[in-house]
Amino acid sequence: MQDLKGDLSVLDKPVAGNNGVSLISAMHDIQEKYSYLPEEVLRELAAETDTPLIEIYRIATFYKHFSLTPKGKHRIVSCTGTACHVRGIEVVNTEVSRLLGVEPGSTTADGKYSLETVNCLGACALAPLVVIDGEYYGNMTASRIRKIIRKHDKKTEKTACSCSSSAK
Amino acid sequence: MINMILNGLEISVEKGTTLLETANFYGIEIPTLCHDEGLSSYGACRLCLVEVGPPGRSWLVSSCTYPAREGLVVRTHTRRIARARRMLIELYLATCPSSKTIQDLACQFQVTAVRFRQRHDDCILCGLCVRMCDEQMQAKAIGLVDRGADRRVATPFDKKSEQCRLCGGCQYICPACQARCQGPQEENPICNACLNLAPPCLEEYEDAMCYMDPCVACELKGNN
Known part of the structure; x- marks a missing residue:
């Protein structure tokens, strides 16, 4: 675990106090840096902006995008919108869960993948749709997702051995 | 004006x-x-x-x-309001039957049956405690977190808050905290005991001074 004691250096600009809009953008920056919202950093943010901590906690729990638990190195996002649902995202989700051994909404034990579901990605023509690290994979089937994850596994092993060490 | x-x-x-x-x-x-x-x-x-x-x-x-x-x-x-209100009370009874305030309301508006699936929550998310903490106690120790069906009153990170002075204001104002007279009985979500209560005060004591406010029995008989 990194030492997060009051580290607000991630913010590219100082946040103006007691203003929901700038708070949220500050929290975006924090989440981008740490892949989640660490408690210590949020406490520091509350002190810095003179905002009650409960207000920040309220925002952090309200928006689905924010996470209070560490996320994996790679994000697998599957769409559960109407079009994707009709075209069989359930089968794909079950397959991903089986492959990685975790339920949607959680992270694998080695911190490599985190599995998420969203309500709609707005690309219904590509249904059923899965996004891995920002890359869109449309017309997904159980057998295709298996291949893609295997390929992704190999690629990331080659390029970044650091991922396993930094995710610890 | x-x-x-x-x-x-x-x-x-x-x-x-x-x-x-x-x-x-x-x-x-x-x-x-x-x-x-x-x-x-x-x-x-x-x-x-x-x-x-x-x-x-x-x-x-x-x-x-x-x-x-x-x-x-x-x-x-109006009749429309009464109908809407009784439906609301019924829903509150289905959520939080252990509250005396809600049971009293059920008696007052003669809600005698709950047609919904019975739950036994301890909060109706009225937000009184949150506003009490914020506006009167100036502490901002608790708030409504999460959303939708998971919405709840909590302290930051569900730990003991540093802002909380244990003033008890949240408990004082909570309409769901006060346990009902008989105590919550799982098999009986509605008490309705006050519905069958005759006001004995006026019959037995002519100059009775009653400090029970509100006395549901009196209100029902129109003797208030």
Whole structure:
């Protein structure tokens, strides 16, 4: 675990106090840096902006995008919108869960993948749709997702051995 | 001053008054669960519904958040309101039957059956404790977190808050905290004991001074 004691250096600009809009953008920056919202950093943010901590906690729990638990190195996002649902995202989700051994909404034990579901990605023509690290994979089937994850596994092993060490 | 019509009566109130305050000022009682005089209006419980607008084209609004307006026609005790209110009480009973306040309301409005799946929650999300903590105690130790079906009152990170001074204001104001007289019985979500209660005071003691406020038995018999 990194030492997060009051580290607000991630913010590219100082946040103006007691203003929901700038708070949220500050929290975006924090989440981008740490892949989640660490408690210590949020406490520091509350002190810095003179905002009650409960207000920040309220925002952090309200928006689905924010996470209070560490996320994996790679994000697998599957769409559960109407079009994707009709075209069989359930089968794909079950397959991903089986492959990685975790339920949607959680992270694998080695911190490599985190599995998420969203309500709609707005690309219904590509249904059923899965996004891995920002890359869109449309017309997904159980057998295709298996291949893609295997390929992704190999690629990331080659390029970044650091991922396993930094995710610890 | 604003002139408006309340239950067919021409009245005038100061600008900025809510309909609930207006009705209370003129002695009309409107039940609420989420309103308190010292706190800001929230409009969560919807029990304070009143009917606004001309007959036939009227709509229901929560009176605690609706400001008085010039020429407004307001009715506070119509059949439509009574029906909506009894439905709300029924829903509250289905959520949180262990609360004395809600059981009293059920008696007062003669809600005798719950048609919904029974739950045994300890919170109705009225937000009174959160506003009490924020506005009166200036602590901001608790708040409503999460959303949708998971919405709940909590402290930051569900740990003991540093802002909390253990003043007890949240418990004092909570309408769901006070346990009902008989104690919660899982098999019996509605108490309704007060419905069958005759007011003995007036029959036995001629000059009785009753400090039970509100005494549901008296209210039901119209002896208040």
